[in-house]
Amino acid sequence: MRSPIRIVFEQRNETPKHLSVLVPLLSVVAALVVGALFLLATGYSPLETYSNMLSDGFTSSRGITDTLGLSTVLICTGISAAFAFQMNLYNIGGEGQLYLGMIGGAWVGLAIGDRLPTFVMIPIVLLVGSLAGALWILLPAFVRSRLGTSEIVTTLLLTYIAASLVKHFVYSPGSFFVTKNSAFPQGRLVPDSASLSGIGNTSLYPSFFLVILIAIVLFWVVKKTEYGYRIQVISDSPRAAHYAGINANRTTMSVMLISGALSGLGGAVLIVGPFGRLDPGIILLGYGYAGIVIAALARNNFSAIIVSGILFAGLRSGGDKLQISTDTPIHIGVMLQGAILLFALGGEAFRRYHIHAVRTERATQ
Amino acid sequence: MTNASHEVAKGPHHASGAAPSALSAHSIVKRFPGVLANDSVDFDVLPGEVHTLLGENGAGKSTLAAMLCGLYQPDAGYITRNGERISLSSPRAGLQHGIAMVHQHFRLVERFTVAENVILGSRDLSYKLNRSELEDKVAAVAESYGLPIEPGATVGDLSVGQRQRVEIVKALYQGAEILLLDEPTAVLVPAEVEKLFENVHAMTKAGKSIVFISHKLGEVVEISDRVTVLRNGRVTGHVSGRGTTDTKELARLMVGRDIELTTQRASHATGHEVLQIRDLSLTVGGVSVLSDISFNVHAGEMVGIAGVAGNGQRELADTIAGLMSPTSGSIAISGSLTTDRGPIHARELGLAYVPEDRLGMGLVPSMSILDNLLLTRDRRVVVDRTTVRPEATRLIEQFEIKANGPDHMARKLSGGNAQKVLLARELSGGRTATKLLVVCSPTRGLDVGAIETVRALLDDARSAGQAILLISEDLDEVMSLSDRIFVLYRGSVVHETPGESAELATVGAAMAGLKPEGKS
Numbered sequence: 068m069r070s071p072i073r074i075v076f077e078q079r080n081e082t083p084k085h086l087s088v089l090v091p092l093l094s095v096v097a098a099l100v101v102g103a104l105f106l107l108a109t110g111y112s113p114l115e116t117y118s119n120m121l122s123d124g125f126t127s128s129r130g131i132t133d134t135l136g137l138s139t140v141l142i143c144t145g146i147s148a149a150f151a152f153q154m155n156l157y158n159i160g161g162e163g164q165l166y167l168g169m170i171g172g173a174w175v176g177l178a179i180g181d182r183l184p185t186f187v188m189i190p191i192v193l194l195v196g197s198l199a200g201a202l203w204i205l206l207p208a209f210v211r212s213r214l215g216t217s218e219i220v221t222t223l224l225l226t227y228i229a230a231s232l233v234k235h236f237v238y239s240p241g242s243f244f245v246t247k248n249s250a251f252p253q254g255r256l257v258p259d260s261a262s263l264s265g266i267g268n269t270s271l272y273p274s275f276f277l278v279i280l281i282a283i284v285l286f287w288v289v290k291k292t293e294y295g296y297r298i299q300v301i302s303d304s305p306r307a308a309h310y311a312g313i314n315a316n317r318t319t320m321s322v323m324l325i326s327g328a329l330s331g332l333g334g335a336v337l338i339v340g341p342f343g344r345l346d347p348g349i350i351l352l353g354y355g356y357a358g359i360v361i362a363a364l365a366r367n368n369f370s371a372i373i374v375s376g377i378l379f380a381g382l383r384s385g386g387d388k389l390q391i392s393t394d395t396p397i398h399i400g401v402m403l404q405g406a407i408l409l410f411a412l413g414g415e416a417f418r419r420y421h422i423h424a425v426r427t428e429r430a431t432q
Numbered sequence: 433m434t435n436a437s438h439e440v441a442k443g444p445h446h447a448s449g450a451a452p453s454a455l456s457a458h459s460i461v462k463r464f465p466g467v468l469a470n471d472s473v474d475f476d477v478l479p480g481e482v483h484t485l486l487g488e489n490g491a492g493k494s495t496l497a498a499m500l501c502g503l504y505q506p507d508a509g510y511i512t513r514n515g516e517r518i519s520l521s522s523p524r525a526g527l528q529h530g531i532a533m534v535h536q537h538f539r540l541v542e543r544f545t546v547a548e549n550v551i552l553g554s555r556d557l558s559y560k561l562n563r564s565e566l567e568d569k570v571a572a573v574a575e576s577y578g579l580p581i582e583p584g585a586t587v588g589d590l591s592v593g594q595r596q597r598v599e600i601v602k603a604l605y606q607g608a609e610i611l612l613l614d615e616p617t618a619v620l621v622p623a624e625v626e627k628l629f630e631n632v633h634a635m636t637k638a639g640k641s642i643v644f645i646s647h648k649l650g651e652v653v654e655i656s657d658r659v660t661v662l663r664n665g666r667v668t669g670h671v672s673g674r675g676t677t678d679t680k681e682l683a684r685l686m687v688g689r690d691i692e693l694t695t696q697r698a699s700h701a702t703g704h705e706v707l708q709i710r711d712l713s714l715t716v717g718g719v720s721v722l723s724d725i726s727f728n729v730h731a732g733e734m735v736g737i738a739g740v741a742g743n744g745q746r747e748l749a750d751t752i753a754g755l756m757s758p759t760s761g762s763i764a765i766s767g768s769l770t771t772d773r774g775p776i777h778a779r780e781l782g783l784a785y786v787p788e789d790r791l792g793m794g795l796v797p798s799m800s801i802l803d804n805l806l807l808t809r810d811r812r813v814v815v816d817r818t819t820v821r822p823e824a825t826r827l828i829e830q831f832e833i834k835a836n837g838p839d840h841m842a843r844k845l846s847g848g849n850a851q852k853v854l855l856a857r858e859l860s861g862g863r864t865a866t867k868l869l870v871v872c873s874p875t876r877g878l879d880v881g882a883i884e885t886v887r888a889l890l891d892d893a894r895s896a897g898q899a900i901l902l903i904s905e906d907l908d909e910v911m912s913l914s915d916r917i918f919v920l921y922r923g924s925v926v927h928e929t930p931g932e933s934a935e936l937a938t939v940g941a942a943m944a945g946l947k948p949e950g951k952s
């Protein structure tokens with residue numbers, strides 16, 4: 068019998084540095100190739116589509132501000148996911164926490180917005196949105212830290228409830244969140260004191276810089292503080308944490324709450340930013356889910372999330388505009404997002420293993 | 433097999449003439465960032481032979497063994513099996529050539545049963561596992577080598593000695609002809625070692641080859657047909673012939689000087705009571721683990737706890753360290769009760785604790801030496817690494833830790849060097865000046881030179897007035913260091929004796945649960 072060729076996965080003792088950059092890059096490229104196949108199969112020119120996307124997302128000045136504007140919320144959900152992932156806590160309900168952030172932000176804006184000045188109101192909206200996001204993960208965090216219940220299931224299920232809440236608040240007649248006597252149900256705009264205006268009339272809002280700052284601070288917290296140290300010990304060896312007197316339950320709880328708050332902040336950012344109202348359209352956009360992909364692509368590194376968040380925002384905003392300007396299939400941007408996640412996760416194999424083909428010698432026994 | 437004889441002639445040992453070596457390494461080089469772990473190493477093992485690798489901590493023994501079994505690939509040089517050149521791209525390739533290794537740190541899935549662990553990685557399993565049949569098969573293999581194991585038991589519930597047996601059974605089940613044993617006896621008690629050696633003899637008689645790694649020189653003399661000494665990655669000596677050498681000569685070959693492990697006891701009268709244990713009982717999951725233990729440890733005194741592993745030692749240490757809450761009774765350090773108040777409180781009262789379990793409990797594998805030193809200290813809100821760095825460098829020097837510096841990751845240290853980091857941290861004081869030192873098997877896995885150093889440090893700590901509780905399965909160590917000895921059997925203190933007048937036979941009998949004549 069001829070010896071067959073086998074693919075061998077050999078565990079790496081050490082991951083070469085360049086692979087940590089190369090693998091995410093190649094996953095994006097691979098996703099673009101898959102996207103191109105789909106475009107070809109459906110009769111569009113991939114080259115033209117991509118170059119349109121590129122100019123709409125990254126090269127024109129309008130495109131750049133749109134991209135950075137959209138990246139604000141995506142970086143929020145990205146750091147939200149990464150903050151939990153780094154401790155092996157899989158909060159995949161960032162989407163739902165984001166809705167709650169919107170509900171909370173819109174609520175406080177509508178309730179007390181016209182009584183307070185902008186510089187007080189904006190922080191209040193962002194804070195209440197964050198708290199609402201944290202509230203939405205409170206139950207999963209509690210049962211996870213006390214009973215060990217899988218947060219993957221609980222956070223995901225709560226997302227569906229959050230989506231229903233959004234619809235309820237917008238579509239139920241006489242709701243606090245909607246305009247009275249309007250022809251079709253629509254969220255009420257928050258007063259001016261609770262909304263920012265885009266920088267130079269673009270869709271880039273000052274909240275972008277706040278979010279960048281938060282990402283950098285989190286990077287520092289994880290690398291330099293006692294809290295980050297504790298997270299690292301618990302995620303690597305819970306028994307060592309126990310030995311050192313580190314309270315894993317409490318840290319689990321707080322990490323999940325912070326993760327929820329960051330997604331909630333993403334929702335509130337939309338209230339003070341472009342949306343200005345509770346809008347059920349958010350449910351179709353999947354910004355919370357995108358955060359999972361952004362975190363995975365950046366391998367939970369908070370400074371890398373800024374880059375991958377902006378990259379994603381470019382793909383998304385470029386893709387969205389394509390629908391308007393050309394007749395390219397809807398959601399090519401979303402499809403690329405999914406493909407990137409698959410390739411980024413698959414790419415982990417290349418980082419961890421040396422993969423090569425060998426001709427097997429059959430053991431003679 | 434055409435060039436077999438040619439290959440063999442190049443081996444380091446050609447006294448055996450025509451018989452090709454079962455496995456040999458030729459001018460193997462292995463480099464890690466900052467260290468040359470193996471530098472042109474030649475090594476071979478003949479069929480039916482026990483060939484021992486001896487060397488200081490970090491000499492490169494585990495690295496060489498890892499290349500012989502396919503876990504690492506050499507940077508230069510090659511490996512031959514029965515004279516034929518082979519390339520081992522993975523441990524599975526090693527297994528296909530009949531080479532298996534039992535690692536220093538076990539590689540078992542704790543949640544799986546013994547049988548599941550043993551068959552893990554087998555290629556010829558049917559889609560649907562027939563558990564009872566597999567368990568019978570595993571039990572049969574174990575039986576045939578006289579290695580009693582319970583195939584249905586969950587590995588997480590087993591003692592280290594039992595886990596090691598599982599590793600060996602796994603290797604044999606997979607059809608290993610050459611077994612690499614990396615410090616197999618470090619975690620075994622004398623009776624288990626004896627049993628292991630019986631197995632080794634049975635295996636060599638059946639023509640299997642054993643590569644043996646150990647720091648226990650007495651064992652090395654007893655079991656080895658040949659010994660190769662490694663130092664800083666290079667072969668520095670060979671000794672051959674069973675019984676023709678002695679431990680002193682081996683020690684000299686290893687560290688370049690004579691080592692004398694002496695008996696040490698408190699030089700002056702002991703002080704006040706630092707550790708007070710009263711009627712301590714502990715029940716875990718309905719099983720009584722410790723019952724009615726009462727004793728004190730005084731300042732300037734070392735109390736030794738002897739006993740066969742699994743008789744409550746680990747739980748006793750964990751309870752004193754505040755990691756477990758006693759079911760009844762009390763513990764006080766320097767007069768303050770620590771019961772139910774957690775490990776940080778105990779440390780604030782002056783406790784330092786070297787647990788039995790190194791990597792994973794005492795040390796965080798993915799963290800640097802520096803960060804590991806911070807594990808049991810007060811870290812402030814913003815971790816202050818810059819002021820600890822010089823201390824880390826000093827400790828690395830003082831304990832002769834082979835590392836690239838304070839940023840060396842704990843996981844990438846050799847077994848003995850990881851142990852040294854743990855000892856360095858706990859012996860150098862933490863939150864407060866150490867008053868009570870609880871050490872479990874402090875010299876396990878250390879080379880003779882390091883054992884001498886650590887024993888001297890423990891003696892210094894005692895002279896400085898610290899109270900020391902030494903918990904060890906190494907009876908020699910307990911007997912030659914302790915001022916008082918307690919024997920723990922099934923969670924109770926069954927025997928107590930002053931260290932000076934302790935008799936090996938009496939203590940040994942007590943450890944085995946035989947009623948000693950005169951209980952003091």
Ligand SMILES: Nc1ncnc2c1ncn2[C@@H]1O[C@H](COP(=O)(O)OP(=O)(O)OP(=O)(O)O)[C@@H](O)[C@H]1O
Nearest residue numbers: 464469489490491492493494495844846847848849
């Ligand atoms: N994965 C790794 N990455 C970097 N350095 C390593 C790695 N593994 C081992 N080393 C280094 O290589 C050297 C040899 O290590 P090795 O584990 O072979 O020693 P050893 O002889 O088995 O020692 P011990 O008796 O302490 O177990 C050490 O200096 C160690 O720090």
Ligand SMILES: [Mg+2]
Nearest residue numbers: 494536846847
């Ligand atoms: Mg070793």
